[in-house]
Amino acid sequence: MPSAHLALPARRGIVPTGVGLTLALVLVGCGGSGDGTEPPSTSPPASASSTAPSPTPTSTSTGTPTGPIPTGAPTDVSTGLDVPWGIAFLPDGDALVTLRDRAEVVRVAPDGSRTSLGNIAGVDASGEGGLLGVAVSPTFATDSTVHLYFTAEGDNRVVRTTLGADGFGSVTPVLTGIPKAGNHNGGRIAWGPDRFLYVATGDAAEPSRSQDRANLGGKILRITADGSPAPGNPFAGSRVWSLGHRNVQGLAWAEDGTMYASEFGQNSWDELNAIEPGKNYGWPEVEGIESGGDFVAPIAQWATSDASPSGIVVGPDGAVYLAALRGESLWKVPVDAGRRTGEPVRLLQSRFGRIRDVVTAPDRSLWILSNNTFRGDPRPGDDRIVRVPVG
Numbered sequence: 363m364p365s366a367h368l369a370l371p372a373r374r375g376i377v378p379t380g381v382g383l384t385l386a387l388v389l390v391g392c393g394g395s396g397d398g399t400e401p402p403s404t405s406p407p408a409s410a411s412s413t414a415p416s417p418t419p420t421s422t423s424t425g426t427p428t429g430p431i432p433t434g435a436p437t438d439v440s441t442g443l444d445v446p447w448g449i450a451f452l453p454d455g456d457a458l459v460t461l462r463d464r465a466e467v468v469r470v471a472p473d474g475s476r477t478s479l480g481n482i483a484g485v486d487a488s489g490e491g492g493l494l495g496v497a498v499s500p501t502f503a504t505d506s507t508v509h510l511y512f513t514a515e516g517d518n519r520v521v522r523t524t525l526g527a528d529g530f531g532s533v534t535p536v537l538t539g540i541p542k543a544g545n546h547n548g549g550r551i552a553w554g555p556d557r558f559l560y561v562a563t564g565d566a567a568e569p570s571r572s573q574d575r576a577n578l579g580g581k582i583l584r585i586t587a588d589g590s591p592a593p594g595n596p597f598a599g600s601r602v603w604s605l606g607h608r609n610v611q612g613l614a615w616a617e618d619g620t621m622y623a624s625e626f627g628q629n630s631w632d633e634l635n636a637i638e639p640g641k642n643y644g645w646p647e648v649e650g651i652e653s654g655g656d657f658v659a660p661i662a663q664w665a666t667s668d669a670s671p672s673g674i675v676v677g678p679d680g681a682v683y684l685a686a687l688r689g690e691s692l693w694k695v696p697v698d699a700g701r702r703t704g705e706p707v708r709l710l711q712s713r714f715g716r717i718r719d720v721v722t723a724p725d726r727s728l729w730i731l732s733n734n735t736f737r738g739d740p741r742p743g744d745d746r747i748v749r750v751p752v753g
Contacts, residue, residue, distance in 0.1 A: 397490050397545070397670065397687055397737060436710070436750045439729060440474045441743035445736045448550070448673070448719055449747070450496045452525075453503055455724045459747070460510070462492035462736070467510075467530070470747060472723070479529045482521075485512045491542060494549030499587070500557050507587065509536070509559060511551045518542045520551060520561055520589065536589030537601070541566035541579035545609075546626075550673065552613040554621070558592040559585050560603065562610035562623065569646035572606050580607045580645060582623060582637060596640030606643040606657060612674030612684065620700045624671035624684050625660075632669040633660035634682060636700035661702040662695050668708075669693065672733075673719030677752055678726040685717040685730060687737075692717055692730060692750070714748055715739060727751050 440459075447462040457470045458479070465485035469477045485493050491513025499507035506524040510533075518540035524531040540548070546564030554560050565571045565580035572580025575597060584592045584603040591601045604623075612624030621637040631650030635643055635658065644657035651659045664671075670688035677683050677694075684693040691711045696704040710717075710730075718733035728750040734740045 397672075434751045436713075436748050438474070438743065439472070439747040439749050440470050440476055441746045443468075443731075443735075443745040443747070445492075446718065446731050446733065446745050446747075447492070447494050448496045449721045449729060449731055450498045450508075451721065451724060452498055457721075457723075457729070457747075458496050458498065458508065458525075459731070460493045460496050462494060463487045465493045465512070467493070467496065472725070479525070482510060482512060482530075482533065484514050486515050486542075487513070489544030489547075491518070491544075491547050494547070495551040495562075497551040497553055497559060500553050509551055509587075511549050511561065513542050513547055514538075516542070518547050518549070518563065518566075520559075520585075522587065536587070537561065537578075537583075537585060539578060541568070541571060541577070543567040548610055550611050550613050554584070555615055555619055556592075559587060560613050560621075561585060561601075562613055563607075564609035564626075565607070565645070569608070572608065572645045573642075573647070575600065575602055575605060578602075580609075581605050582607065582610060582613070584639075594639075603639055604637050604641050604643060606641075606645050606647075608645040608649075611672040614674045614676045614682065616676045616680065616697065616699075618699055620697075622674060622676065622682050622697070624674045626670060627663075627666050630666070631660075631663040632666050632671050634662040634671070634674070634684060634695055634702075635660045636697075638700075661697070661700070662706050664689070664693070664706070672717075673721070673731070675720050675722050675728065677722060677728060679752055683720050683728060685720045687716045687718065687733060690715050690717065692720060692728075710750070714746070715741065715744070723749065 445463045448460045449457050451457050459468050465481045467479045493512045495511035497509045508525050511520050520537040521533045522536050523533045540563050543566035546567050548563035550562040561583040563581050571577040581602050582604045583601040585601050609626040610623050614622050623635050623637050625633040641658045650663045668689040669686045671684040673685045682695040692709040694707045714732045715734040716738045717730050719731040721729050723729050730748050732745045734744045
């Protein structure tokens with residue numbers, strides 16, 4: 363069985379025996395939809411991944427991060443967060459964190475100090491909706507721009523604002539009309555290496571939307587900063603980058619430019635996909651790895667009880683890390699140019715409960731965001747940001 367090493371989490375008031383103490387955490391195998399609480403209607407085979415062939419890679423080049431990767435024990439950065447959802451770093455090293463139900467954005471410094479930047483008007487936090495994704499402009503140093511994704515009264519939408527010394531400026535919608543429902547609202551937004559904004563949407567509980575190119579639901583969209591279809595999109599005049607998705611909540615890129623996305627399954631399989639423009643990822647016709655047809659198979663899959671993946675990141679070691687809600691774990695998937703190169707490894711199982719997001723911090727550690735104050739079992743100090751050294 364494959365394994366990986368990750369430092370033991372530090373408990374409050376307890377010093378680990380040796381700073382470099384590590385624990386080999388091995389893969390374990392075992393559905394639910396939305397945020398990982400709906401019981402499955404079928405029982406999938408007990409398997410945590412597939413050995414089926416991976417999709418054709420989008421690139422043959424690879425990149426290797428330089429510089430040391432921190433090691434040691436996971437430690438709290440910030441505690442007492444109320445239903446946090448997304449994290450994005452500012453150029454100065456502070457992070458913006460969205461609080462879903464409160465429609466609030468807080469600024470968190472590396473030392474854990476926290477400042478409220480205020481609330482976003484018009485947010486509907488019913489069901490799984492609310493203030494979700496946040497993305498900091500790649501040209502923030504000159505334009506101070508931040509984009510947010512939230513559920514409004516009639517839709518999901520992407521808005522643009524600026525962040526100054528006095529907080530956020532006026533909020534301008536740039537993309538509206540993304541379908542909303544009590545669940546499957548997508549919500550992750552991220553700037554790609556091409557400096558266009560990618561938007562992950564859900565099918566809003568109507569699976570047929572995912573196969574309808576004219577509908578914004580069940581897609582990954584690629585837009586400009588003002589919400590227009592980005593140049594070079596695969597379908598003329600369309601914001602659609604890929605389709606056939608059920609509920610994407612994780613977007614990430616490797617140094618070679620390969621794009622990855624996590625996806626909630628329904629009754630059988632959660633997915634990690636390598637994303638290519640114009641490709642169809644199968645929902646609702648297929649779920650998980652299927653042979654034949656024109657659909658792209660995932661490069662890894664999990665029973666929904668083991669994952670329910672939300673945020674993802676390509677870590678400084680080149681592996682994809684997935685934040686698992688129902689699975690209460692951080693999954694590590696070794697990849698190279700759009701192919702999985704080894705078995706997924708389960709890390710931090712049940713250590714911090716439900717994990718909503720994972721990002722790479724400026725010091726090359728991972729920051730994970732717990733999500734126990736919503737559909738979880740809150741522990742003292744929840745919810746929290748935890749700094750997780752990798753290596």
